[in-house]
Amino acid sequence: MESAKRFSRLGVTASVTTEALLFAGALVRHPGMVGAIAPASRWLSRAMTRAVQACGCSHVIEVGAGTGSITRTILASGMHLERYCAVERDPVLVDWLRARHPGIEVLCDCASCVLELIDTQRATAIVSSLPFRSLPAEQASRCASVFSQAVCASPGTVLIQYSYGLGDSPPFATSEATLRWTLFERVVLNLPPASIWLLQNTSP
Numbered sequence: 392m393e394s395a396k397r398f399s400r401l402g403v404t405a406s407v408t409t410e411a412l413l414f415a416g417a418l419v420r421h422p423g424m425v426g427a428i429a430p431a432s433r434w435l436s437r438a439m440t441r442a443v444q445a446c447g448c449s450h451v452i453e454v455g456a457g458t459g460s461i462t463r464t465i466l467a468s469g470m471h472l473e474r475y476c477a478v479e480r481d482p483v484l485v486d487w488l489r490a491r492h493p494g495i496e497v498l499c500d501c502a503s504c505v506l507e508l509i510d511t512q513r514a515t516a517i518v519s520s521l522p523f524r525s526l527p528a529e530q531a532s533r534c535a536s537v538f539s540q541a542v543c544a545s546p547g548t549v550l551i552q553y554s555y556g557l558g559d560s561p562p563f564a565t566s567e568a569t570l571r572w573t574l575f576e577r578v579v580l581n582l583p584p585a586s587i588w589l590l591q592n593t594s595p
């Protein structure tokens with residue numbers, strides 16, 4: 392029993408080390424698109440999972456899934472999900488996500504494809520790790536516009552987006568008049584500290 396526990400602990404440590412190396416590789420390849428020095432911490436991953444639970448959506452589309460720290464925590468939470476789709480642009484990370492999570496859809500694509508993925512009959516949680524403050528300007532503005540349209544596409548759909556820093560400004564400005572940002576949680580135990588924001592449609 393003790394040795395089984397030790398093996399399981401070793402497995403977790405090996406996986407965390409592999410994730411850190413994969414993350415560092417992605418950071419070297421395209422620093423602006425990664426925008427951080429480490430994968431989401433377990434505290435940030437748990438807080439993002441609480442946000443998904445609070446929204447009560449049975450469909451999740453995760454964009455910028457990276458090394459999958461948030462993916463893993465949401466899938467392990469035991470909440471009932473009918474669909475989990477992860478979208479990541481870096482093919483090396485996509486291969487890792489597919490190997491780690493064979494039971495979910497993993498797409499190698501830009502997050503701006505989210506509008507085509509949404510089922511307009513279902514409330515969807517769009518879980519985003521995109522680093523809006525460091526993304527190339529054209530990509531940031533395209534993704535912000537598509538995310539805003541996606542939140543309006545079906546009732547109950549919500550964007551759960553974290554951004555680095557503990558300030559009061561939301562991740563991006565939206566021109567849709569009925570959309571509102573609310574601060575869900577601040578997470579100090581992350582590198583760097585982060586704030587989780589929800590973008591929701593206030594129109595009935």
Ligand SMILES: C[S@@+](CC[C@H](N)C(=O)[O-])C[C@H]1O[C@@H](n2cnc3c(N)ncnc32)[C@H](O)[C@@H]1O
Nearest residue numbers: 424430431455456457458460479480501502520
């Ligand atoms: C902050 S990092 C990953 C965070 C992730 N939660 C983790 O712990 O590994 C942001 C990720 O978004 C991906 N990304 C950036 N721009 C993207 C885009 N337009 N479409 C899809 N993925 C994108 C990057 O490749 C990177 O893996």
